[in-house]
Amino acid sequence: MADTATPNVIRRADYAPPAFLIDTVALEFDLVPDRTVVRNTMRVRRNPEASRAAHLELMGEQLEFVSAEIDGKPFANAHPHEHGLLLDNVPDSFELTLTSLCNPADNTTLSGLYVSSGNFFTQCEAEGFRRITYFLDRPDVMASFTVTLRASKADYPVLLSNGNLLEEGDLPDGRHFARWEDPFRKPSYLFALVAGKLVALEERVKTSSGKEKLLQVWVEPHDLDKTRHAMDSLIHSIQWDERRFGLELDLDRFMIVAVSDFNMGAMENKGLNIFNTKYVLANPETATDTDFANIEAVVGHEYFHNWTGNRVTCRDWFQLSLKEGLTVFRDQEFSADMAAGGGNSDEAARATKRIEDVRVLRQMQFAEDAGPMAHPVRPESYVEINNFYTMTVYEKGSEVVRMYQTLFGRDGFRKGMDLYFQRHDGQAVTCDDFRHALADANGRDLAQFERWYSQAGTPRVSVRTRYDAAQRRYSVTLRQGYGEVAPAARETQKGPLLIPFAIGLIGKDGRDLLLQLDGETTPSASTTRVLEFTQTEQTFTFVDVAEEPLPSLLRNFSAPVIVEYDYTADQLAFLLAHDSDPFNRWEAGQRLATRELLALAARAAKGSALQLDDSVVAAFARVLTDETLSPAFRELALMLPSESYLAEQMAESNPAAVHAARQFVRKRLANALHDDWLKVYEQHRTPGAYKATPEAAGHRALKNLALSYLTELDNPADAVRLAAAQYETANNMTDRAAALSALLNAGAQQGGSPDAQHALDDFYRRFENEPLVIDKWFALQATQRGSAQQPVIDTVRRLMTHPAFNLKNPNRARSLIFSFCAANPAQFHAEDGSGYAFWADQVIALDSLNPQVAARLARSLELWRRFTPALRDRMRAALEKVAAQVKSRDVREIVEKALG
Ligand code: TRP
Ligand code: ZN
Numbered sequence: 001m002a003d004t005a006t007p008n009v010i011r012r013a014d015y016a017p018p019a020f021l022i023d024t025v026a027l028e029f030d031l032v033p034d035r036t037v038v039r040n041t042m043r044v045r046r047n048p049e050a051s052r053a054a055h056l057e058l059m060g061e062q063l064e065f066v067s068a069e070i071d072g073k074p075f076a077n078a079h080p081h082e083h084g085l086l087l088d089n090v091p092d093s094f095e096l097t098l099t100s101l102c103n104p105a106d107n108t109t110l111s112g113l114y115v116s117s118g119n120f121f122t123q124c125e126a127e128g129f130r131r132i133t134y135f136l137d138r139p140d141v142m143a144s145f146t147v148t149l150r151a152s153k154a155d156y157p158v159l160l161s162n163g164n165l166l167e168e169g170d171l172p173d174g175r176h177f178a179r180w181e182d183p184f185r186k187p188s189y190l191f192a193l194v195a196g197k198l199v200a201l202e203e204r205v206k207t208s209s210g211k212e213k214l215l216q217v218w219v220e221p222h223d224l225d226k227t228r229h230a231m232d233s234l235i236h237s238i239q240w241d242e243r244r245f246g247l248e249l250d251l252d253r254f255m256i257v258a259v260s261d262f263n264m265g266a267m268e269n270k271g272l273n274i275f276n277t278k279y280v281l282a283n284p285e286t287a288t289d290t291d292f293a294n295i296e297a298v299v300g301h302e303y304f305h306n307w308t309g310n311r312v313t314c315r316d317w318f319q320l321s322l323k324e325g326l327t328v329f330r331d332q333e334f335s336a337d338m339a340a341g342g343g344n345s346d347e348a349a350r351a352t353k354r355i356e357d358v359r360v361l362r363q364m365q366f367a368e369d370a371g372p373m374a375h376p377v378r379p380e381s382y383v384e385i386n387n388f389y390t391m392t393v394y395e396k397g398s399e400v401v402r403m404y405q406t407l408f409g410r411d412g413f414r415k416g417m418d419l420y421f422q423r424h425d426g427q428a429v430t431c432d433d434f435r436h437a438l439a440d441a442n443g444r445d446l447a448q449f450e451r452w453y454s455q456a457g458t459p460r461v462s463v464r465t466r467y468d469a470a471q472r473r474y475s476v477t478l479r480q481g482y483g484e485v486a487p488a489a490r491e492t493q494k495g496p497l498l499i500p501f502a503i504g505l506i507g508k509d510g511r512d513l514l515l516q517l518d519g520e521t522t523p524s525a526s527t528t529r530v531l532e533f534t535q536t537e538q539t540f541t542f543v544d545v546a547e548e549p550l551p552s553l554l555r556n557f558s559a560p561v562i563v564e565y566d567y568t569a570d571q572l573a574f575l576l577a578h579d580s581d582p583f584n585r586w587e588a589g590q591r592l593a594t595r596e597l598l599a600l601a602a603r604a605a606k607g608s609a610l611q612l613d614d615s616v617v618a619a620f621a622r623v624l625t626d627e628t629l630s631p632a633f634r635e636l637a638l639m640l641p642s643e644s645y646l647a648e649q650m651a652e653s654n655p656a657a658v659h660a661a662r663q664f665v666r667k668r669l670a671n672a673l674h675d676d677w678l679k680v681y682e683q684h685r686t687p688g689a690y691k692a693t694p695e696a697a698g699h700r701a702l703k704n705l706a707l708s709y710l711t712e713l714d715n716p717a718d719a720v721r722l723a724a725a726q727y728e729t730a731n732n733m734t735d736r737a738a739a740l741s742a743l744l745n746a747g748a749q750q751g752g753s754p755d756a757q758h759a760l761d762d763f764y765r766r767f768e769n770e771p772l773v774i775d776k777w778f779a780l781q782a783t784q785r786g787s788a789q790q791p792v793i794d795t796v797r798r799l800m801t802h803p804a805f806n807l808k809n810p811n812r813a814r815s816l817i818f819s820f821c822a823a824n825p826a827q828f829h830a831e832d833g834s835g836y837a838f839w840a841d842q843v844i845a846l847d848s849l850n851p852q853v854a855a856r857l858a859r860s861l862e863l864w865r866r867f868t869p870a871l872r873d874r875m876r877a878a879l880e881k882v883a884a885q886v887k888s889r890d891v892r893e894i895v896e897k898a899l900g
Contacts, residue, residue, distance in 0.1 A: 019053035031151040033105035116261035119196025129188035192269035226281035233299035268305035284690035289697035325397020351582035365391035383893035399560035457489030502558035505549035510578030600661035632698030659826035670712035704738035775815035782819035833874035851888030
């Protein structure tokens, strides 16, 4: 047998500079759906910084080779093979012209050049450019691109590529052309083209230097009425990057194009961002408040890449977090400032965004770190790079960048960014280069900080405190380690981290105490101190402490770690009521709820009776009725930790027990606070025209949370009445979808209800022509509670045969399949293994259509070893079935690592 067990592992340690460089690329496309001709003329020369190679090895995939010429003459020594083109004995410097064919119409992978709804699009990151033409498809090869597009004028009236439009005109036989030039050198992964029947919303804006820029949002004609918010988000992003980082848009024209078939969120191609429609299209009738916020965040993210990613790019893909972690940090800061009305001083408003981000990190990235895919922010090896666009690279990477800002302050961070651009503009660099810029700009040695890039696993910080009343001294002892970690993480761990640990001390009256560390002569101005915790164990002593304080630990989540401290339930309730740090107020409530829920889940697993302490109910009641807190914050504080997060905290994950416990608490809170929920529901209605402001969204969120709790009442009649009326009268998708979800939820208690079915049918008819809304229709059903009489798997299987279902469309596949497999744990992990059997079938079906999407779905079973024995065995069987049948490198890497 062939050695299929040893896949090709790519290692960071093996990096070598390219043997050749490509200075210019002139691409000519004759766009035809099933037979596109690509002519590629490159100036190639040997890399003076690399060892001499006789042959030029270009990457190429799924291409039909036609011809090669060197300096205008046919070149006989060109050998096409499965992974590219080998050119024997090439000169030192030459012009190379290659002609090849590809088939965009048949390209279901959505990588390279493909057709979606009759239009052409490209996706080149990470390694899609080699599916368009033969090339040195690696990010450290940067070239100047000129692109000529030719196509039928009737079918493809709009022809776009990166940079500036040089000329356009008609050709014989109803064809036309456009020629584009990108004034900036770039790696191939930032190349893009778009051709088709599209229209644009346009704006002209002046940037800081006084130059006028053309902004366009390109969509299909029927979507033009859903582009305003994306355009506003783009304008806000441009302004924010000038204000906060002094970074100006460097092109005369900046385009966003929406496409409905897309593997991820969006792509930062130079001057021609291509977006999943989900992150562009919105109006109040079709998009929720969350959609509006996500669009703003993703538009910002891709725009911010223009500097952090494009002007300064990655030397190799191991450095992915250099651009992704940094750009996520920038988009998080942008969204936080926008939540605070565009300024950056309203810390309570900014905190709501921080809470949401940390919730995602803890729920998704911590889980990744606990499984077979655990890897450092800068991975050491991969089989398929597409599998490393992960929560760790993006979200933990963002936390690592945030820690520089926490250590040096906003101004120090800005100095570091300025130096980074001063040194590296126009280059392909590494995470080390970024760290050195931050260190040098702030006169610091950050050698120890490097471990944040090289160590996998979630650090744990355990805290001990001691108050000496006689000496008025309060000591805080911190100890760091990783606890029991996944085998994948263990081998990366070398030593203690530099952890910026923000702390405050709270007095009996609920107010912050002044902070003076031993050895200091006066207390500091701020009542939050960032301790630099660098040793395995370290004690920090505060002096002149008049009373025993309550510590507020890791304020604003100053590092991506787990904090262990034995708070009593009363202390947590006190923090929830008083902590001046809004993040830690929320955190106290989460700790309180998590602790109760885990205790209840343990009882539920044994079949014991459940009960909830009145003091917990009282703590939640205080938040619910505290008018001094913003509605957005109250909603976050009253939302219980998710089932998947809770299951992950158990020694043995038991989704059924977690579900029972969480439902029990929801019911208890609903019944005990019935009148308060009703009152909150009434108080936070937002009558009149829909406004997408953070305040209005906060009211809707709290009101709809109240509605969802009301559906848990023993008698949900009130909830059904309110939800049905809200459904009918809603003038926006946030309220309509929340009402539909409430009806489904209330109906589940009775094993399905006519109100819910009526609303579902109405919803479908109303939005039949809005694919993004139909995605919600599928997702709501896939994530519904279900009941013993009506398991959700039956609904999901039925919906797989619905005429509107289409496995080839990633948004649709995600809305039904991923929603069920990743966002409905209690139903997915049904004891009979029906969820896993369904999962296996879908992974196998997707594997041959779209490996990137298949590999994402494959990951929903990776934590199988942590579940109860009965589930574990069934999950392993499903994984083995998949491992035996799939072919793509993408899915094989995931399932082989899972089975380990
Ligand atoms: N660089 C993109 C971003 O973070 C994400 C991305 C990577 C992507 N690979 C992709 C998007 C493939 C779509 C398809 O914004
Ligand atoms: Zn990105």
